[in-house]
Amino acid sequence: MSRRPIGIIVNGVTGRMGYRQHLVRSLLAIREQGGVPLADGTRIWPELILVGRNESRLRDIAERHGLTDWTTDLTAALARDDVDVYFDAQLTQQREKAVRQAIDAGKHIYTEKPLAEDSAAAVELARAADAAGIRTGVVQDKLFLPGLRKLKRLVDGGFFGRILSVRGEFGYWVFEGDWQPAQRPSWNYRAEDGGGIVMDMFPHWHYVLAELFAPVRAVTCVNATHIPRRVDEAGRAYPATADDAAYGIFELEGGIIAQLNSSWAVRVHRDELVEFQVDGTEGSAVAGLRNCRVQHRSVTPKPVWNPDLPSGESFRSQWSEVPDNDEFDNGFKVQWEAFLRHVVAGEPFPWDFMAGARGVQLAELGLRSAREHRRIEIPELDR
Structure with missing residues (x-):
């Protein structure tokens, strides 16, 4: 050899x-x-x-x-x-x-x-x-995560029928650095040092949405700095000047609507740190870092809204696990x-670099949308 x-x-x-x-x-x-x-x-x-x-x-x-x-x-x-x-x-x-x-x-x-x-x-x-x-x-x-590879397998196999929407939740509580050390470097929370969750996560969302579903054609974003004061690695307090949360609506080609929340100021009440729910006419799926669960149209329950009675259904148990069917490396x-x-x-x-440039473009236009409080269409980038 x-x-x-x-x-x-x-x-x-x-x-x-x-x-x-x-x-x-x-x-x-x-x-x-x-x-x-x-x-x-x-x-x-x-x-x-x-x-x-x-x-x-x-x-x-x-x-x-x-x-x-x-x-x-x-x-x-x-x-x-x-x-x-x-x-x-x-x-x-x-x-x-x-x-x-x-x-x-x-x-x-x-x-x-x-x-x-x-x-x-x-x-x-x-x-x-x-x-x-x-x-x-x-x-x-993230394209190579086991959960998203299983999700891609479902998309390619036509499981969803016509895809209607994607909803994603990402994030966790990053400690302020005072009574517990922060899990992320302090520069992430200073705009002057290139920090901010929009520039960090929107490039990810660009390739996830484009590769799994369809190109992004418009973005509407609201961002926030929920924690205005943090403490750095040396124990010094500093003003957080970068956004630590972003709430985005992405309009995809073909009419798919994606809503993705990204936050370093949220406590996790879900199975994984990132989860995507995809709903289509024939079925739905919830995918995380490793796992993916599905519910087909043929076994979808028929819940009825009644606030006067406790729900008798265990909604999570009505979903099926997608098997690995492969070995997933890092x-x-x-x-x-x-x-x-x-x-x-x-x-x-x-x-390649152009794929990376499109991710930067989405983050840039997401920040612009937040500043101008409006929907921004995504122009094509000319190589």
């Missing part, structure tokens, strides 16, 4: 997502399984170069995982001939400059979302990458494998 090494810069590995999901659960897991197999029997083998700004934290991570190649000098790393791919999991504000450097260096690029702080910059990055002839990708991990790892096959073997990979 031959091994095809591919040099990958991992920038932002000291952050939560960069470390846990991309380094440990994806790239190191790929190495542990012997690489990514190709049709000819070759295996793609990631050779990792860790990049970050904090030397001591980089050294600690490298030593913890038996890695020896790390640096705080991104320019020098990009100049190396043995580097094929640049990956970026930095703060959004730092991403555009680094991605431009990688384009100029002729490296293939895979990056966390959002690709840039606004859609104009994101489209410009896509055009520059096209002109340089490099392959690009943006993380769209979603970040699955997309990494697809991107590496795209780079090495030219296999299709639709989640």
Whole structure:
């Protein structure tokens, strides 16, 4: 069995997502399984170069995982001939400059979302990458969640008939940081540092809605900063200037209406941190991160509204579990494998910079809708 090494810069590995999901659960897991197999029997083998700004934290991570190649000098790393791919999991504000450097260096690029702080910059990055002839990708991990893969199977199989609506709930209570430490970094709640739940979650909602159901044609959004004061990692109080909740209505092609609530100021009373209910003429489904339940038209009960009597029906028990029928690997790892096959073997990979730019566009127009208190139609982005 031959091994095809591919040099990958991992920038932002000291952050939560960069470390846990991309380094440990994806790239190191790929190495542990012997690489990514190709049709000819070759295996793609990631050779990792860790990049970050904090030397001591980089050294600690490298030593913890038996890695020896790390640096705080991104320019020098990009100049190396043995580097094929640049990956970026930095703060959004730092991403555009680094991605431009990688384009100029002729490296293939895979990056966390959002690709840039606004859609104009994101489209410009896509055009520059096209002109340089490099392959690009943006993380769209929720498409690979077991629950949404089961939901996609139902859509593709015609289970719903004509889809009428999608309702989604995402979020959990992020502690303010005073009497309990916050579960998310403080920059998420400062607009001046690129924080805000609209820019964080609307790019996700864009690809989930477009890939599973239909393109988004209009958005109406109300956002809020429900918790105006938080405490940072050093115990200092600071004003929260970014939105921590967003309530969106998305009009999809074909008449489907999607209502998605995103909040870091909500206490969870559902089975999973994110759930989508899809209703159609022939059936309905509720999908989360891992599970998916369905109720077909033929077994739909006939409840009658009567506020004077307690309900005699156990509504949750009237739904059936969708079987796995497959093995579901970590979603970040699955997309990494697809991107590496795209780079090495030219296999299709639709989640490129333009896909990322459309997600940024939806977040941008969602924020505009909230500011202007009106519905905004989504124009086509010209590549």
